[in-house]
Amino acid sequence: MYEAERINAEGxxxxxxxxxxxxxxEGWQGAAVCGENPVTGQAKCWDSVEESSTDPYRRRSA
Known part of the structure; x- marks a missing residue:
């Protein structure tokens, strides 16, 4: 997962x-945390770290 400032700084x-x-x-539209799926490379964002850790998307591994 990345902080908003880091991903925005990277373009x-x-x-x-x-x-x-x-x-x-263009902004995070209210999201607090984002992560990238290691299998597909697709990024996804959530409202909180707690929400992201309960999402099955985060549990995929390469």
């Missing part, structure tokens, strides 16, 4: 947040 990217795609370079 952003596209992530899924609340069922829609957001451009992290």
């Amino acid at each position: 952003g990217g596209i992530a899924v947040y609340k069922g829609r795609e957001i451009n992290l370079a």
Whole structure:
């Protein structure tokens, strides 16, 4: 998982947040934490660390 400032500093990217795609370079749209799926490379964001750790998406491994 990454902090908002780090991903924005690296140029952003596209992530899924609340069922829609957001451009992290344009802001996090309220998300507090984002992570990347190690298998697909797709980024996803959540409202909290607690929410991200209960999401099955985070439990996938390469």
